[in-house]
Amino acid sequence: MGADPRDAVPRGCGGRGPGDRDPSRLPAPRCARPSPAASTRGGVGAVALEGAVVFRPLLFAVAAALDGVRHPAILPFGLQRLERLVPSGGPERLSILQELATRPHWPARYVAARLIGTESAATLADDTFADLWAALIALADDPERFVREAVAASFAELWVRDPERADREWAALLADPPQVGLRRAAVLAIVPLLGQGNEARLKAALAWLTQALWVDRTGASRQAGALVVGRALAADRPDLAFALTEQWAASDQPTVQWHAARALTPQLLDQDPDRARRLYGLLQRQTDPRVQRALRGAIKRAPDLASLAEPPEDYETTADIPLPTRLVDQVIGQDQAVEIVRLAAQQKRFVLMVGEPGTGKSMLAAAMAELMPAVSLDDLVVEPGTEARISPVVRAVRAGEGEQVLAQARARRAQANSGINFLFGFAMLAAAIISGYFTLTQRSALAVLVGVISVIVLLVLRRFVQATTRVPIPKLLVNREGLTHAPFVDATGFHAGALLGDVRHDPFQSGGYETPPHELVEAGAIHLAHKGVLFIDEVSTLSVESQQSLLTAIQEKRFPISGRTLGSSGTMIRSTPAPCDFVMVLAGNMQDVEKMHPALRSRIRGYGYELYLQETMPDTPHTRTQLVRFVAQEIARDGTIPAFRREAVEAIIEEARLRSGHPHHFTVRLRELGGLVRAAGDLASVDGTALVEARHVIAARENTHTLEEQIAHRSEAPREQSLASQGRDVQRQADGPATLPPASSSDVELPASPRRQGVRR
Template identity: 45%
Template sequence: MNIFQKLILQMVKKADSPSVDLALLPLLRHRLVQNSGDILELAQHPVWQARWVAARNAANLLPQDDACSLLCNLAQDIKRNVREGASHGLAMLIEKHPAIINFYEKIIADREAAKALQKAVLHSAIVLWRRDQEQLIVALSLLRAAASRPVAEPYRTIGSKVVGIELKKDFPEAAERLKNEWISSGNANLRYHAVRIDGKTDSTDSTDHATDTAILEGWKTTEEIPVSTNLISQVIGQGRAVEIIRLAAKQSRFVLMIGDSGTGKSMLASAMAQMLSGRSLEDILVLPNPAQPINPLISHMQAGKGPKYIEKIREAHRQSCTYISYIWWVIFVGLGIAGLAMSYAQKSVIYFVGTFALFLFLLWVRRRLVPAGKIKEPKLLTVHSPVGPAPFIDATGFHAGALLGDVRHDPFQSGGKEAPPHQLVEAGAIHLAHGGILFIDEVSTLSIESQQQLLTAIQEKQLPITGRSPGSSGSMVRTEPVPCDFVLVLAGNMDDVKKMHPALRSRIRGYGYEIVTSNCMADSDENRNHLVRFVTQEIVKDGKIPHFTRDAVDAVIRQAMRRSGKPKHLTLHLRELGGLVRAAGDIAIESRENLVQTEHVDRALKITKSLEEQLKAKQDKNGHINVFLMDNVS
């Protein structure tokens, strides 16, 4: 890369916003790229604008294989603009080499491929048909390859967003034809996505319910069953709880859930965080207080701006230090030259010695005036993405400091080595959950004092952070009130409720909902379909076990009937049932089978027995249980 090209990159790098960068780059792109060597060098450049240029020019200047390999790497870049540039490059590569579409379809079908790469390939379909309408048929082949696969995140994006919005907006007639084609196809996933061509997305759970019957007809393996990325759609058998959670999320209400372990309480809380909308997220910073160092100040700003603000302060400090160092070194060099000249002119070493003494004195003054490394920059307590989801903080089992915030102990408390008090402040779970969900299971594990502080936090929506260890150097530090506007979701059983602070329980009842989760559901075709979805969800979440045959799923459902403890009912203790699914998958892998069969489920039943069941099996012929084993278990 020549000097002129480096100057162009430096000019673009110093632009104030990405929009300015992208406006300049198309005008300067032909100046940056002269040959294939420039492409390869730009692709490795630390400035993201250089990598963007490489992505947009790779298809034109590199051989097919080299361009494809380079674009696949750039499609996984950390910068979104570079990934979008790679999508444009992949589309241009299809135009030059149509046969490469087969390689793209393999990427989409590969379960091990990076999601960023799959999304870039899928996005290239939109770029392709917008660049040339005649390429619509080629683009649709990519869409079909994506929608035919089990519904994971990138495929759901194609099914709802790309097909449902972009295609219908650009080519409404083609979208309608594609919809009819997919509805009449024999592929359950295509029928699933056909509904979303009308623009319906995962937020509409009725769509999932409406397609349940159609999708679960004639399936042979769980690979054919779509899995929703919407967590609330993955909750099984808790219809009333789901209805209340939807309402609570919409109105930002508190929730107390009571029920057996493994019935979906934590998933309901996570789903509530996913559904929160209309709550603006903030970055919270703690700043030094020159007047009262042990009372740090608190500032908050729009999400995503906190790191930029701190980096701006650091950059200003670096520039200030650079300017000061430059001035001092000019003085030092000037004094040295003057001392040597005077000594040479006067033929006396006294001038040189005096200059050296003055040099040492000025060096001491510089160290006093500009202490090395002393920069009182703010500290980020919480940081969020401006487009990210609402935070979900699981504070189960947290002690007071982790829940409410704390101030770290500083072993160097004097002698110029001590840390500024504001740098020792640590946010608690209530502050990290600001704008989102704070979930606490087994609420009785919280002390009464912590429950009182928690009640204050939800009433005032802010709580100062103070040192909570009496012997710590941070025990005297107390910040300004820190924002903590969160939605509290508690879970446990009736024994936990009895140990709750009465005022906290009253607050939840007055400003929220109480839910009792079910531990079983009626044995019906609809609920059996829910269990089929549950098995598929567990397989997708685990990511390491093969799919189940229909007979294997039926074996799991029979276990759900047996474990319910009621006739004509299915258990909702799904955590234990999930353990059976994973164990059967592990056995199938050990047997080198591509699908989990009924015999694998039967073998899994023998190795997933509870401790109580195993001890019962060791009962001797006289009906006595080994007391030593029972003592060890207890």
């Protein structure tokens, strides 16, 4: 489908042209009349027509002719000429503009709407201004969209050049509910004011906009929320956009609430997800169907919006809980750490996280990589050294270009070897033909044997015969093609070679079978994390030498790759410094911090943040909501257990309170709590129930005791039995000696004496 020819209409007066579909890019119109000297550059015919104001029928005829033109090259040129036919000043110009505004052809009305803005903003008498203002208001409800957008540009021009008069006229219009098109034009006219930098003027315009929404009963100003506030204002002034949207959401008018729902755009969500979540929850409680439809549209534009909303209070199972898609929104109980991670990802700062296992350190590090944009990722390519073979060259190219570099090198090698391949191929073909000829004519097997041997010899010789200029093929060390976010590399427990890079051993080092040195080079974790995040947990496992090398890498942002395996042939190879510009995130406990290199920790404190993660969180409605979402997240992450009933979720929340050791707090060691969720789900799966119930959670507690608890329980069991036995003895003593019944002689068997036993033997 071809483009609309009207889209090519230029911004002839510096305002909005018909091709500008996004009004947020609308600049303040500066429609200045070209000087006569500049007009002469258009040709003698243009000067003659410009001065001949008596040719009013010609002006109208040109407008009528352009009404049916849709060619992308002819229409812009025609509209520019139509504007130049209007006289440059005087009463005749005002009269022609008023008449153009009433013509039946849209190009005439379009030109009038564009030029009236300049005249209205000029210093005119009140009666003259009233006439032009009335003509502009009449065009605000024009059936042609381009004419309505030209009216918006004129409104913006008036607001910029004469704000007092604009406020006065706009107040008069709001006193009587304005027409639909006028409200729409006023909304679009506010967009250029967002970039003016005048705080008072901006707030006044937004106040007028809010008043217009209060009198709007038809929804004609639908761009107010999604366009003005959700896009343009959210990009330039997010605080003001949130304040205005919250004011609209708190109103009792469904129309204004509808605009607040339309303002929930991805741009607003990225600025402050928590604030956007509260807005969504506030609007979700509204019953107006238009507001609910607008919310569904907002979820389509920003799917993460629904996942940030509070879970419904009347949920029955965890299947009713919306789940976030981003890792940073899945972190539970670490609100301060989340804010620091957001800031560090934006500013590319180092982070040292200290906390107990299971508090979310690795998830925060992965979320940091997810928050960093993948706008300038690089591929790393290693090539043969130019000065020495044992010094390969590592260079960075834009992401996706590494494969192109390899393809170009292969093409050059194929071209260089094409001649030799042709000669050897011709020789093998000749040997086969000759061998076949003698085989058929002489009927001798010797000819076949000679032919086979000749082909084998030629194949072996081909391996040792190279072109005069041998073209090496580079090796792609790091490939980042198609990656949508910054890379995340978990280097926990890596040895020096895996962390800093290594060179493989070559068992065939001579005889023509050796591997080129640059093909033996392997990238380390610091190079794989280039333009991304390098995460190292349990930092104390790094040796002092590795920490020193890591410090050099983060200081220089480049680090050479050399062989690190003793006795390997790779120890002789050392590449040029390879790029390794990464954001380092370290994690551990306080014992790990004590074993860190002092210079490495000083680098983090000087160029990043140190975080001590929370172990508990207070018992509040918000934290209870987070735990509900945690249970739903664990079920979705496992994928094999059924959903939880509400009472089962409440049992998990109670267990979180008990594990915190405080009556008014919850534990944040959620990895162990997730084990209880999975154990309860396993019991429900064995029972064959569709949902996990509270009894499954209670039974799962017995299956999830730690080893220490099990040992302590078993050691206490004999002690309890001993105490019980002692209690029974004391009770017997208190009751007195027991009376035994007399035994008969037939019931007693006396043992035989040894003497009698011997007699028997």
